[in-house]
Amino acid sequence: MRKFAIAAVWCLSVALAACGGGGGSSSDTSTSASSSGTPSAPVSSTPATPVQNTMSVSVGPNAYRIANSLSASVTICVPGTSNCQTIDNVLVDTGSYGLRLMASAVTLPLPKVSAAAGGTLATCAAFGTGTTYGSVATADIKLAGEVASSAPVQIIADPTVGTSPADCTNQGVGDLNTAQALGSNGILGVGLESVDCGPGCVVNTYPTSPAYFGCTSAISCVPTTVALADQVTNPVSMFSTDNNGVLVQLPAVPTSGSQSLTGTLTFGIGTQTDNGLGSATVYTDSLSTQYKGVTYSTSFIDSGSNALFFEDPSITQCSGSSTFYCPLSNTALSAVMTGANGNNTSLNFSIGNFTTMASGGAYAMSALGGYSSSYFDWGLPFFYGRTIYTAIDGKSTPGGTGPYYAF
Structure with a gap:
């Protein structure tokens, strides 16, 4: 979500937001190895059946009276299980990277990611008029027939990592800690990058504008470095196929x-x-x-x-x-x-x-x-x-x- 405005259709309130999670980039092109040799007999293979790669999105009346809000339904599961739920009214965003869901919308016991600095990993996504702050958990994300397994996602306003620290809220002009403030139940970031911060956050804590925190309690969070694999990740980049864009x-x-x-x-x-x-x-x-x-x-x-x-x-x-x-x-x-x-x-x-x-x-x-x-x-x-x-x-x-x- 590079820049977006939340506009009440009959009220003229507006909030601008900018791309969250830092400006790093990653290159995660995959390579495959092949073997050579002379088989003893002819070998035939059948191409894999393509998965369903298209899902419906919509714009229309919504609980938050937002104009031009492109929404989709997203299914998440506890990794490796059939314990799943579908969350409606998630903003489809080609300007940000990764799935971010309001804690109030998530009913599953998703496993939390551990921070390099100790405790639970939390993240701050900075937008022009506000920030989203919450824990990082893993989930299997199901979109149409595609699956991003054990993908890191942000759980916004998760009480286990406390309220947004000053180092986070200072990056915006408001705390987008409710669905009403955000204008949706979450953000599905399917933009240009694979992860929301990139190599910079692997080696830097960015103390004046941190993207990630380690929280040993709800009142004790400090900036931390974070591995690429633990950063909030564009789920499309994690698909086994159809993973190069949208x-x-x-x-x-x-x-x-x-x-x-x-x-x-x-x-x-x-x-x-x-x-x-x-x-x-x-x-x-x-x-x-x-x-x-x-x-x-x-x-x-x-x-x-x-x-x-x-x-x-x-x-x-x-x-x-x-x-x-x-x-x-x-x-x-x-x-x-x-x-x-x-x-x-x-x-x-x-x-x-x-x-x-x-x-x-x-x-x-x-x-x-x-x-x-x-x-x-x-x-x-x-x-x-x-x-x-x-x-x-x-x-x-x-x-x-x-x-x-x-x-």
Whole structure:
């Protein structure tokens, strides 16, 4: 969740968030060995049956009255058992990495991960207006027919590791320690990286902005290093197949908005007949966006952001403390997105009046925009009517090695 806004559909409250867990990266491409020799008899083999790699995602009315919240249901199990539960209303986020669930939504006795500094491992994910803090546990994560076995996940607001320490909350402007504050029961991070911090956290504790803690009690937590294998991990990278990225496919939405819609989240890129790149163009990370003569070197495509966020003082913002734009009429705009590989494209988009769309009962808003001063965030409105690919760093795909976006 690089940047996202939580917006009550009939209330103009908003919170911006930034990518949590640190800025490291990992390369976890796998290699396979083959044997050679002359068999004594012909050997035939049958290709493995492809697993179900597509699951439903949706936008629509929700308990938290959030516009453009792309949600899915996630099944978790105690590792190696059939003791499982399914958790609904989990935000699908191509801008962060790893599964993070509210403790209030988890009923299973998931085993906790031990910290190098002693005690239980806890983690802090920093966002623009808040932080999620909680323990790290392991779970088998089941998405469609795919399984990430014994994956490290964050259990937000787990009382066994206490309340968020100052070293964590100081990284944001609020403590996202309830489903209401987070706007969902959790976050399914399926973005560009395999783990949420990377090699940096293996050797550094980052005392001024720690990502991981060792907690010997609920009131005694200290920053700690953490092995890659124990970091909160993008579950897609742990699948036995279809593990090099995802594609999100959503239907088009009129500028007036829609009450609800259903789309698909497909795992793997070029690994099955349903996830080929086709004619999509690859834009390697990092992206830049040029808008009205200004080039934003920080730019990204993020399903966890519920609006297109960019700076334009000429567009009226909604009344009160809202970050969203409320022009008198729909405003047609354009920008140029460029990948690190030099591929670029001109993109046309429209910004509408948030208050008008909300009062009409819309939850899916293709014309929702909001103000930001230092980045250009192609949030969920950019996904409507498109198929967006997100390739994981270090993973091989038909479009080259990740990280990249494609559409």
